[in-house]
Amino acid sequence: xxxxxxxxxxxxxxxxxxxVITTPRGKIRTPAFMPVGTAATVKAMLPxxxxxxxxxxxxxNTYHLMLRPTAERIARLGGLHKFMNWHGPILTDSGxxxxxxLAALRKLTEEGVTFSSHIDGxxxxxxxxRSMEIQRLLGSxxxxxxxxxxxxxxxxxxxxxxxxxxxxxxxxxxxxxxxxPGHALFGIQQGxxxxxxxxxxxxxxxxxxxxxxxxGGLAVGEGQEAMFGVLDYAPQMLPxxxxxxxxxxxxxxxxxxxxxxxxxxxxxxLPTRSGRTGQAWTRRGQVNIxxxxxxxxxxxLDEDCTCPACRNYSRAYLHHVFRAGEMISGMLLTWHNLHxxxxxxxxxxxxxxxxxxxxxxxxxxxxxxxxxxxPI
Amino acid sequence: xxxxxxxxxxxxxxxxxxxVITTPRGKIRTPAFMPVGTAATVKAMLPxxxxxxxxxxxxxNTYHLMLRPTAERIARLGGLHKFMNWHGPILTDSGxxxxxxLAALRKLTEEGVTFSSHIDGxxxxxxxxRSMEIQRLLGSxxxxxxxxxxxxxxxxxxxxxxxxxxxxxxxxxxxxxxxxPGHALFGIQQGxxxxxxxxxxxxxxxxxxxxxxxxGGLAVGEGQEAMFGVLDYAPQMLPxxxxxxxxxxxxxxxxxxxxxxxxxxxxxxLPTRSGRTGQAWTRRGQVNIxxxxxxxxxxxLDEDCTCPACRNYSRAYLHHVFRAGEMISGMLLTWHNLHxxxxxxxxxxxxxxxxxxxxxxxxxxxxxxxxxxxPI
Ligand SMILES: [Zn+2]
Ligand SMILES: [Zn+2]
Numbered sequence: 001x002x003x004x005x006x007x008x009x010x011x012x013x014x015x016x017x018x019x020v021i022t023t024p025r026g027k028i029r030t031p032a033f034m035p036v037g038t039a040a041t042v043k044a045m046l047p048x049x050x051x052x053x054x055x056x057x058x059x060x061n062t063y064h065l066m067l068r069p070t071a072e073r074i075a076r077l078g079g080l081h082k083f084m085n086w087h088g089p090i091l092t093d094s095g096x097x098x099x100x101x102l103a104a105l106r107k108l109t110e111e112g113v114t115f116s117s118h119i120d121g122x123x124x125x126x127x128x129x130r131s132m133e134i135q136r137l138l139g140s141x142x143x144x145x146x147x148x149x150x151x152x153x154x155x156x157x158x159x160x161x162x163x164x165x166x167x168x169x170x171x172x173x174x175x176x177x178x179x180x181p182g183h184a185l186f187g188i189q190q191g192x193x194x195x196x197x198x199x200x201x202x203x204x205x206x207x208x209x210x211x212x213x214x215x216g217g218l219a220v221g222e223g224q225e226a227m228f229g230v231l232d233y234a235p236q237m238l239p240x241x242x243x244x245x246x247x248x249x250x251x252x253x254x255x256x257x258x259x260x261x262x263x264x265x266x267x268x269x270l271p272t273r274s275g276r277t278g279q280a281w282t283r284r285g286q287v288n289i290x291x292x293x294x295x296x297x298x299x300x301l302d303e304d305c306t307c308p309a310c311r312n313y314s315r316a317y318l319h320h321v322f323r324a325g326e327m328i329s330g331m332l333l334t335w336h337n338l339h340x341x342x343x344x345x346x347x348x349x350x351x352x353x354x355x356x357x358x359x360x361x362x363x364x365x366x367x368x369x370x371x372x373x374x375p376i
Numbered sequence: 377x378x379x380x381x382x383x384x385x386x387x388x389x390x391x392x393x394x395x396v397i398t399t400p401r402g403k404i405r406t407p408a409f410m411p412v413g414t415a416a417t418v419k420a421m422l423p424x425x426x427x428x429x430x431x432x433x434x435x436x437n438t439y440h441l442m443l444r445p446t447a448e449r450i451a452r453l454g455g456l457h458k459f460m461n462w463h464g465p466i467l468t469d470s471g472x473x474x475x476x477x478l479a480a481l482r483k484l485t486e487e488g489v490t491f492s493s494h495i496d497g498x499x500x501x502x503x504x505x506r507s508m509e510i511q512r513l514l515g516s517x518x519x520x521x522x523x524x525x526x527x528x529x530x531x532x533x534x535x536x537x538x539x540x541x542x543x544x545x546x547x548x549x550x551x552x553x554x555x556x557p558g559h560a561l562f563g564i565q566q567g568x569x570x571x572x573x574x575x576x577x578x579x580x581x582x583x584x585x586x587x588x589x590x591x592g593g594l595a596v597g598e599g600q601e602a603m604f605g606v607l608d609y610a611p612q613m614l615p616x617x618x619x620x621x622x623x624x625x626x627x628x629x630x631x632x633x634x635x636x637x638x639x640x641x642x643x644x645x646l647p648t649r650s651g652r653t654g655q656a657w658t659r660r661g662q663v664n665i666x667x668x669x670x671x672x673x674x675x676x677l678d679e680d681c682t683c684p685a686c687r688n689y690s691r692a693y694l695h696h697v698f699r700a701g702e703m704i705s706g707m708l709l710t711w712h713n714l715h716x717x718x719x720x721x722x723x724x725x726x727x728x729x730x731x732x733x734x735x736x737x738x739x740x741x742x743x744x745x746x747x748x749x750x751p752i
Contacts, residue, residue, distance in 0.1 A: 041697055041704045046684070069671065069696040077674050077692050085688040295445065298453050308422070312461040316453050320445040321417055327703060328417045 005141075005184040005211055007243050011353045015235070015262040018352040021212075021243055023141050024182040025081070025089045028056040030243060031259045031352075033345045034091060034267040035338055039064045040074075040084040043272050044330040045338070047086040053307070053335065054342030057089040057142075059267045062134050063098035066124070067117045071137035079139030091142035091267070093247070094131045094173075094188075097149045097216075108148065110165070128172035140183070144214065145173035147188045152222040159192035159217075166190045166216075167204040174208050184211035186245060192217055193226050195233060202237035213238040214245040215263070219254070228257050235262035252281055252344055256364055259348050260357065271341045275334030278322045282340060285368045289333065293375040294319040307339035308332065381517075381560040381587055383619050387729045391611070391638040394728040397619055399517050400558040401457070401465045404432040406619060407635045407728075409721045410467060410643040411714055415440045416450075416460040419648050420706040421714070423462040429683070429711065430718030433465040433518075435643045438510050439474035442500070443493045447513035455515030467518035467643070469623070470507045470549075470564075473525045473592075484524065486541070504548035516559070520590065521549035523564045528598040535568035535593075542566045542592075543580040550584050560587035562621060568593055569602050571609060578613035589614040590621040591639070595630070604633050611638035628657055628720055632740055635724050636733065647717045651710030654698045658716060661744045665709065669751040670695040683715035684708065 007030075009019040021028040035042045035050055038061045042050045050058060060080055065071060077083050080090055096113070099106060103115035103124075112127030131146035147166035150158055170187050177185045187205035191197030205213060215234050218227045227249075235244050245265035246258050255266055271281060280287040282302040289301075297315035305311075309318065309332035321329040344364075351360035383406075385395040397404040411418045411426055414437045418426045426434060436456055441447060453459050456466055472489070475482060479491035479500075488503030507522035523542035526534055546563050553561045563581035567573030581589060591610050594603045603625075611620050621641035622634050631642055647657060656663040658678040665677075673691040681687075685694065685708035697705040720740075727736035 039697070039700045039702060040693070041700075041702045044703045044707075046704065046707065068700060069692070073672060073692070076672065077690060083690070083693055083696075085693075296449060296452065314453060314459070316445070316449070317416070317459055317461075320459075321415070324415045324417075324444060326415060326417045327420045327706060328422065330703060331420075331422065331707070 005182060007212070007241065009241065011355075013352040013355050013357040014260065016259050016348075016352045016357050017262060017264060018349045019243075019264065021089075023089045023184070025087065025141055026056065028089055028265075029345075029349055030264040031255075031345055031348050032056060032265045033255065033341050034059045034265065035341075036061070036267055036269045036272060037084065037086070037090075038269075039068070040080060042338075044276060044327075044334040045272075047084065049335060050086070050338065051088065053338040054346060055088075055338065057091060058086055060090050060092045060138065060140065061098060062092050062095035062131060062138070063102065065092075065138060066095060066126075066134050067119055067122075071134040075137040075139070081139055089141040090139070092135045092138055092140035092144065094144040094146040095126050095134070096131070096147045097247075099126055100149065110168075112146070128169045129176040132173055132176035136180070142184045142186060142212065143177060145170045145185065145187050145210075147190060147216060149190065149217045149220065150192070151220050152192055152217070152226075154192060156192075156194055156197070159190070159194060160197055163190035163192075163197050163201050167201060170205060171208055174210070186210055186212040186214050186243075188214040188216040188247070189234060189238065190217045193222055193230050195230075198230065198234050199237055202234075206239060210242070212243040212245060212265075214247050216247050218246065219248040219250055224254060224257070227254070228261070231258055231261040231263065252341070253365075253368070255341075255344065256348065256361055259352075260361060271337035272334050275337045276330040278329065278333065280318075280333055281337050282372070283364075283367045284370055284372050287372050289315065289318045289322050289329075291319075297376050299373070299376070301336060302340075305336065305339065305343075307336045309336040381558060383588070383617065385617065387731075389728040389731050389733040390636065392635050392724075392728045392733050393638060393640060394725045395619075395640065399465045399560070401463065401517055402432060404465055404641075405721075405725055406640040407631075407721055407724050408432060408641045409631065409717050410435045410641065411717075412437070412643055412645045412648060413460065413462070413466075414645075415444070416456060418714075420652060420703075420710040421648075423460065425711060426462070426714065427464065429714040430722060431464075431714065433467060434462055436466050436468045436514065436516065437474060438468050438471035438507060438514070439478065441468075441514060442471065442502075442510050443495055443498075447510040451513040451515075457515055465517040466515070468511045468514055468516035468520065470520040470522040471502050471510070472507070472523045473623075475502055476525065486544075488522070504545045505552040508549055508552035512556070518560045518562060518588065519553060520562050521546045521564050521586075523566060523592060525566065525593045525596065526568070528568055528593070528596050528602075530568060532568075532570055532573070535566070535570060536573055539566035539568075539573050539577050543577060546581060547584055550586070562586055562588040562590050562619075564590040564592040564623070565610060565614065566593045569598055569606050571606075574606065574610050575613055578610075582615060586618070588619040588621060588641075590623050592623050594622065595624040595626055600630060600633070603630070604637070607634055607637040607639065628717070629741075629744070631717075631720065632724065632737055635728075636737060647713035648710050651713045652706040654705065654709065656694075656709055657713050658748070659740075659743045660746055660748050663748050665691065665694045665698050665705075667695075673752050675749070675752070677712060678716075681712065681715065681719075683712045685712040
């Protein structure tokens with residue numbers, strides 16, 4: 001665990017980049033999509049199946065894990081990797097975003113946030129220092145600064161206040177993180193959809209200095225057009241020699257647009273959550289497996305997909321097990337969705353490396369515009 | 377599909393037997409435990425994982441499949457094996473037992489049973505002829521006669537009436553089944569806990585002639601002592617050169633007792649159902665993973681078990697994911713339970729083949745009497 005955390009940029013195509021992050025736990029090919037393993041499990045998947053989809057890294061949620069089973073318990077049990085049987089890199093968020101969206105009775109001060117657990121009502125405090133301690137106890141490979149992320153739309157003065165608080169917390173996060181070879185600390189740019197605030201935030205983060213830089217405060221209700229508007233300039237405000245991570249994004253077309261704009265890492269619950277509600281993501285867009293049109297359809301979800309759901313089962317079967325409320329429905333659709341997402345990332349990486357990203361993106365949009373195959 | 381269905385008895389130890397059933401879809405090592413795949417899925421498992429536990433054959437439920445997605449639809453899609461991606465042998469029950477336990481507005485006549493679906497209230501008829509047709513449409517390898525199984529305790533005259541009706545239905549089942557090389561039809565002995573009725577039923581079945589013989593009407597509320605009382609004589613009433621199948625059994629100690637008494641095949645929802653409610657079956661008895669004693673326990677469920685749940689996870693993890701309501705809890709515990717059941721069957725087969733069943737059974741009971749490992 002003493003080797004370095006490094007980022008090697010291998011090729012660019014326009015603003016898009018491909019490279020490799022090296023950590024003591026393994027390499028992360030970028031652009032990378034990180035499946036979300038909120039409560040020490042990527043829902044409905046075994047970790048070896050997550051790896052089989054092509055994921056190099058997963059994300060864990062500090063907020064959930066600090067409440068149950070607690071960071072101290074995970075540390076006693078040997079850390080999050082051992083606990084959940086995922087031996088590749090893990091990025092943990094800081095808990096800040098989820099405290100604001102999930103906890104009750106929140107109270108925000110300069111010091112941090114006091115809140116009540118959504119599970120049992122117990123009272124907790126999160127500060128930059130406590131968030132760093134929790135992420136250290138979990139054994140996270142990539143640690144995120146503790147920040148405040150306001151929902152959009154919000155008035156500029158509110159966005160500015162939250163951003164400046166987050167920058168003061170970023171400094172405290174850096175101090176509390178200390179020197180941990182092989183582990184990385186990422187700063188988080190805030191500033192909503194305001195270019196000047198984004199610039200101010202980026203400058204503040206660069207002064208502190210981080211191993212990577214996240215673009216926070218997007219995908220919180222502003223819509224794709226406004227998000228892309230920010231991504232037209234925000235990534236380039238961040239150091240070119242460090243990974244850039246767009247938090248909480250997104251749908252396949254969000255991911256493609258973000259990569260075109262210079263983003264290296266992303267995470268989202270969408271492929272896993274959709275998998276449990278009968279929604280599949282394919283090269284031809286979204287398929288609602290609940291729909292009666294699939295009941296007699298002997299064809300796979302996507303005949304070109306090599307995931308177990310597509311190789312071994314018909315749409316009729318996937319429809320049946322969803323309707324019957326069987327667990328295998330969530331297991332197979334989640335596997336397919338994660339497989340599709342990782343295949344998309346591999347396609348983006350190859351296209352950037354070979355300087356043909358525009359053609360790849362055109363074909364991506366062309367197939368989606370065609371829509372799902374005709375009913376039988 | 378034209379090769380024969382055969383049963384080869386390889387060794388006996390007391391009344392216990394070990395052998396091999398050969399079907400066009402593969403061999404079934406006996407004594408065999410059949411995991412239950414009610415609605416075209418062994419709940420919480422992928423079929424390749426079911427096979428990895430050592431299962432040679434699974435059971436499908438005619439009642440559930442006829443209602444959803446319907447036998448006709450499964451036939452159009454190429455049969456149950458292809459539909460659910462299980463390519464080994466499948467035994468289907470006749471629907472009779474589950475109509476009586478699950479359906480509403482049942483009406484029983486000499487002809488069959490009229491009932492309403494528990495899913496949508498739609499009206500259906502099951503007769504011996506319709507049950508044979510459904511099981512043929514599903515592509516079942518081992519077909520069960522349509523029978524009536526009364527819950528126990530019941531007055532002798534009620535048990536006798538149901539048994540004699542079942543024997544008339546057995547004759548109609550045989551006629552409707554016809555000649556299907558490579559597929560087997562099993563008769564079902566009834567008669568409750570009454571030895572004379574069991575004898576009368578066995579004689580009636582032998583006159584008709586079947587590829588195998590089930591002992592029905594047990595594990596329906598009579599308790600283990602009464603069940604073993606019947607098993608002390610019932611298997612020996614059935615032909616020695618055909619497989620004997622005890623339906624719906626059971627707990628590990630039920631299975632051991634049944635095998636000692638000459639049973640070759642069994643099925644039960646217990647290992648899969650328990651896996652979804654936090655109950656694990658181990659060589660030391662039952663473990664309730666919900667219990668707080670496991671919250672900090674770094675040890676596996678069973679340190680000698682080679683299943684993924686025991687190889688890769690602590691009790692603390694299994695406790696956590698159960699408490700958090702995560703799907704991986706049911707996935708891992710079901711896998712463990714099925715693995716344990718199949719390991720038990722392999723132990724029984726080996727012990728019978730080597731003439732040391734008594735010693736095996738003594739050790740089985742000794743370990744269970746010791747109970748679970750001490751809390752840490
Ligand atoms: Zn697929
Ligand atoms: Zn195990």
